[in-house]
Amino acid sequence: MERSxxxxxxxxxxxxxRNFLPFRVIGEPFSxxxxxxxxxxxxxxxxxxxxxxxxxxFLELVFEISKFLSTPLxxxxxxxxxxxxxxxxxxxxxxxxxxxxxxQQSLLSQIVDEYGKQSLVISVDxxxxxxxxxxxxxxxxxxxxxxxxxxxxxxxxxxxLDGSRKGVDLKLIDVFSKVVDVPLIxxxxxxxxxxxxxxxxKGADAVTLSTFLSQTDQSIKQIxxxxxxxxxxxxxxx
Amino acid sequence: xxDIINSPSSNALAVYYAYQDLGINCRIISEASEIxxxxxxxxxxxxxxxxxxxxxxxxxxxxxxxxxxxxNVKILGICLGMQILANTSEEAPSHKGLGFxxxxxxxxxxxxxxxxxxxxxxxxxxxxxxxxxGLSSMxxxxxxxxxxxxxxxxxxxxxxxxxxxxxxxxxxxxIVGVQFHPERSQKNxxxxxxxxxxx
Numbered sequence: 001m002e003r004s005x006x007x008x009x010x011x012x013x014x015x016x017x018r019n020f021l022p023f024r025v026i027g028e029p030f031s032x033x034x035x036x037x038x039x040x041x042x043x044x045x046x047x048x049x050x051x052x053x054x055x056x057x058f059l060e061l062v063f064e065i066s067k068f069l070s071t072p073l074x075x076x077x078x079x080x081x082x083x084x085x086x087x088x089x090x091x092x093x094x095x096x097x098x099x100x101x102x103x104q105q106s107l108l109s110q111i112v113d114e115y116g117k118q119s120l121v122i123s124v125d126x127x128x129x130x131x132x133x134x135x136x137x138x139x140x141x142x143x144x145x146x147x148x149x150x151x152x153x154x155x156x157x158x159x160x161l162d163g164s165r166k167g168v169d170l171k172l173i174d175v176f177s178k179v180v181d182v183p184l185i186x187x188x189x190x191x192x193x194x195x196x197x198x199x200x201x202k203g204a205d206a207v208t209l210s211t212f213l214s215q216t217d218q219s220i221k222q223i224x225x226x227x228x229x230x231x232x233x234x235x236x237x238x
Numbered sequence: 239x240x241d242i243i244n245s246p247s248s249n250a251l252a253v254y255y256a257y258q259d260l261g262i263n264c265r266i267i268s269e270a271s272e273i274x275x276x277x278x279x280x281x282x283x284x285x286x287x288x289x290x291x292x293x294x295x296x297x298x299x300x301x302x303x304x305x306x307x308x309x310n311v312k313i314l315g316i317c318l319g320m321q322i323l324a325n326t327s328e329e330a331p332s333h334k335g336l337g338f339x340x341x342x343x344x345x346x347x348x349x350x351x352x353x354x355x356x357x358x359x360x361x362x363x364x365x366x367x368x369x370x371x372g373l374s375s376m377x378x379x380x381x382x383x384x385x386x387x388x389x390x391x392x393x394x395x396x397x398x399x400x401x402x403x404x405x406x407x408x409x410x411x412x413i414v415g416v417q418f419h420p421e422r423s424q425k426n427x428x429x430x431x432x433x434x435x436x437x
């Protein structure tokens with residue numbers, strides 16, 4: 001989701017990305033959220049892409065969305081202080097996601113002390129190049145950043161695969177799932193429902209979908225039904 | 239009038255707007271004096287046992303809540319709000335809960351499971367209660383917690399299995415607690431909220 005550069009200041013656009021760069025506008029966040037809620041998605045993750053400092057317009061958007069939402073909401077986008085976090089929780093975010101500031105242990109500690117570990121998702125966004133010295137080495141480097149102790153969930157995303165629909169980084173998921181003992185969210189690169197099933201089989205607890213949902217005519221209902229037929233126990237009806 | 243206690247770091251607003259969306263009147267309160275007019279009270283979740291316990295004590299809310307319960311005001315505790323209905327929690331051993339449910343909250347042990355228990359899970363109703371009216375005997379709801387109440391036949395109305403059996407709906411007289419978040423559990427959650435309003 002990003003701020004429009006041509007429309008009035010108050011407009012935001014919902015986008016899908018490729019390699020984490022804006023690729024295509026898919027609509028307006030408010031209505032996109034309503035669509036996914038009516039599709040009975042399990043959770044929504046709303047990430048502001050080009051945020052510098054938290055501004056009132058973004059917070060207003062989060063507030064308006066959370067007023068009608070009956071689906072868990074995770075919000076992020078350069079959360080850099082406990083005030084940023086509080087601003088989001090006060091406006092209805094159930095969880096916040098922190099990526100670039102995940103090595104700021106004092107920030108993570110403040111959030112966990114006040115809101116509980118379950119309120120914090122740590123996002124690990126990496127390029128395929130980051131794995132050149134091996135997956136174990138990459139994970140060791142990440143564990144030294146200390147955020148494993150504060151994360152309620154960890155979300156791992158391969159920037160190089162983002163938006164590609166070529167498939168997810170299953171080997172990394174497999175290794176990561178043996179190292180983290182908190183729920184693991186994976187995304188980036190999903191191109192088919194069977195790939196979603198593979199993520200769960202490798203140890204993911206949740207799979208994020210963005211491009212896959214916008215570019216296919218698969219409904220959430222069909223995806224759920226297909227996953228269950230592949231042996232993945234996921235809720236079918238509400 | 240349903241009164242939702244506005245403890246710091248709680249998601250009182252989410253519960254408030256859930257009821258607004260359902261067209262059911264409610265308000266958010268934080269003063270002890272406001273509880274005197276309550277006909278129903280909700281203690282929402284999010285935060286920690288210790289900080290909620292402190293807040294209730296320092297805000298002078300414990301006595302009015304206990305008086306309300308004695309006067310048959312109905313109370314719903316959500317997530318942490320359910321846990322605070324109990325005696326104590328391993329999360330904050332030196333803090334007290336309200337003691338309406340004579341149980342202690344325990345920490346989930348990692349073993350083979352991911353903690354916190356986060357996500358949708360299947361609730362199995364063992365004993366029907368007004369809050370579960372119209373819900374399937376197994377229904378999906380959204381959870382986000384690291385501590386839980388063990389199953390006790392005196393109080394437990396519904397359970398989940400997450401490594402170990404956990405009580406996710408407890409009730410005693412005019413008190414009910416739900417471990418899941420009805421304000422984020424879509425259709426099933428809305429039904430539970432309506433049921434509490436109608437109870």
